[in-house]
Amino acid sequence: MEEGKIVKSIAGFYDIKSFKDHQIYRVRGSGKLRLLDMKPIVGDNVEFEKGELIHRILGRKNFFIRPKIANVDQAIVVMSLVEPEFSSLLVDKFLIIIENKDVKPIIVLTKKDLTSESKINFYKEQGYDVFEINYETNQGFDGLKEIFKHKTSFFVGQTGVGKTTLINYLANTNFETQAISKALNRGKHTTREVSLIDFNGGEIIDTPGFSSIEFDLTINELPTAFKAFREASVFCKYRSCKHYMESEEDCEVKKRVKLRIIKEERYSNYISFLKRLIDEPTKY
């Protein structure tokens, strides 16, 4: 028996990179695993037999439902300053999902060449690692390649923000970018094959065709999902404080919003997530 990491999943078969010889072996998922309702996913560390079967999935440190990936160290949240229009609500939606899983987020703001707008300080002030990149002037890239060292990273962001362009730039790959004009793409089959690519001593997870990640938070998780809220909520008077109702006195989150430690805009994004979960607890 050998151990390795699933780097690709193709219709019931898996490509596994052996920890021993670093070669790729194609194997099937075993029937036993199927009965256990444990489907191996890209990023899983597994016990396998060469050319045969996956026998066991080793412990997952985290996983995402859509795209299906496991054992992620960090998520690169890509957002354009323009085209498509910048949205702090969308960035916060990605951040709250990622931070709830204790995965480190890194924000990359693109299309600086098209605008004088800047959002770098907005996120720096909130304690994030953030890059605002300009391919025209080559500004904003300092230290960006280094963050990938020995880490498994994936990219998230809506279509058109420049995820593929960034991956190609960093990893010298040649994945197909998509001009915004959707008409050209109509009827075209878009691949959704998730795979791991070696990069800078770590791995980048390529998730083509995924423009979002599943909002899998419950209403009980939401109040402590943002790292900044999790830290504050320790000091809220009520243990299950949702940082929202009038009746929730001595709420540290509300206090920190007043003191501008937590940004007003972040708080109102939080309230809108909360309200949607209250209205439709099962469906975001």
Ligand SMILES: Nc1nc2c(ncn2[C@@H]2O[C@H](COP(=O)(O)OP(=O)(O)O)[C@@H](O)[C@H]2O)c(=O)[nH]1
């Ligand atoms: N002007 C400008 N265009 C960009 C930038 N990044 C990406 N693009 C363009 O935006 C479009 C979408 O990029 P793509 O990488 O396919 O976005 P994805 O859907 O997030 O993978 C393409 O036409 C890219 O050439 C940027 O920083 N500045």
Ligand SMILES: [Mg+2]
């Ligand atoms: Mg793309």
Ligand SMILES: [Zn+2]
């Ligand atoms: Zn509170």
